[in-house]
Amino acid sequence: MNIMNREIVPMTDEQRFFFDLRGWILLPGVLTQDEIRTMKAEAYSSGAVTQHREINPKRSFQGTLQTLLDHPAIVGILSEILSEEPFLSDDYYAFRCENSFIAVRPPGWSKSERRDGGMPHVVRPPQQANAMRYQAAGGKIFAGLTRVVWELEEVKSGQGGTSFLSGSHKSHFSYGGPDRFRPNVSDSSWEGSIRESMEDYSCPAGSAVIFTESLLHAANDWTNPDNPRCAIFNCYNSLWAQWHRLNLDHDLIQAMPPKRRSLFRGVWQIGGENHAYSQENRSL
Numbered sequence: 001m002n003i004m005n006r007e008i009v010p011m012t013d014e015q016r017f018f019f020d021l022r023g024w025i026l027l028p029g030v031l032t033q034d035e036i037r038t039m040k041a042e043a044y045s046s047g048a049v050t051q052h053r054e055i056n057p058k059r060s061f062q063g064t065l066q067t068l069l070d071h072p073a074i075v076g077i078l079s080e081i082l083s084e085e086p087f088l089s090d091d092y093y094a095f096r097c098e099n100s101f102i103a104v105r106p107p108g109w110s111k112s113e114r115r116d117g118g119m120p121h122v123v124r125p126p127q128q129a130n131a132m133r134y135q136a137a138g139g140k141i142f143a144g145l146t147r148v149v150w151e152l153e154e155v156k157s158g159q160g161g162t163s164f165l166s167g168s169h170k171s172h173f174s175y176g177g178p179d180r181f182r183p184n185v186s187d188s189s190w191e192g193s194i195r196e197s198m199e200d201y202s203c204p205a206g207s208a209v210i211f212t213e214s215l216l217h218a219a220n221d222w223t224n225p226d227n228p229r230c231a232i233f234n235c236y237n238s239l240w241a242q243w244h245r246l247n248l249d250h251d252l253i254q255a256m257p258p259k260r261r262s263l264f265r266g267v268w269q270i271g272g273e274n275h276a277y278s279q280e281n282r283s284l
C-alpha cells in the first residue's frame, strides 16, 4: 500500500498514558516488508557506518526514507505532543523536523565509536525549567525535543537498541554528578545504578520508537550477531523552538510535497501567518 494513501493515526489514550509515564513508546511493525526492503537498501548504500561517519548526512531526507519524516503512524502523535489544537491544519504540519541521521552498526559495533561513548544523556537536565523540557499541564503533553527512531532491522532487547531510564524525563533531582547543568550522568557516583535501571525493547524490522530527549537515554554496543542495526533517527521540535542547526539545501526541501516542506519553515510565530516553507522562510 502507498504510504501517501494512509490515514493519519491519532495518539491513543494508552500511548498517551505510557508516553507520559515512561517518556517513550514503541510502535511495533509499522512499515510493510516492501517499504523495509527499499529503505534498507537506501540506508545501506548511504555510506553511513555510524551516525558520526556518514559520507552524505542528508541521505535520510531523500528517497523513500524521506517519507518517514511525516509517516501517518507518527504524525498524529507528534501533532499531539508538540503542538496545540488551534495550530493544527490539513495543509501544513504543526511541528518541525530539525535533524535526521542514519546509523548502520554491524555486529560487534562498539558504543565507544560515538562521541558520547554511550553515556546516558538528555538534551537539558529536566530537573530545571528550559525550552526543551518535557511538560504535562492542563491535561496535555508538550514534549519539547522529541526523537523518532525507525528500526529497519530486528532489535533484540539487551543487544544494542537505544536504552532509556523510564520516568527520568520528570525527575526533579540531580543525576549525582558534580555539575547540575551537565546533560549526562558522567562523574555521577551512581552512574552504575542508573545504567542498571535502564530498559530497552525488542521489535521487528519496521518499528518506530518515540521518546522525549528529556529522558535519560543511551547508545549501546550492537551485540546482536544476526543482523546489523539499521536505524533512522529523526528529531522534531515545536514551531517556536530550535535545538539543531539544519542547513538543509533549499532545492532538496523545495522538491518535497508542500505539506512535508512545512516541517522546515522558519522558527517564529508573531507578525503574520507562518504556515508555508519558502526560501525566505526556512529554518537554518
Ligand SMILES: O=C(O)CCC(=O)C(=O)O
Pocket (backbone or CB within 6 Å): 103, 147, 161, 162, 163, 213, 217, 218, 219, 220, 233
Ligand atoms: O544511538 C542511539 O541508540 C542513541 C541515539 C541518541 O542518543 C539520540 O537519538 O538522541
Ligand SMILES: [Fe+2]
Pocket (backbone or CB within 6 Å): 121, 217
Ligand atoms: Fe541522544
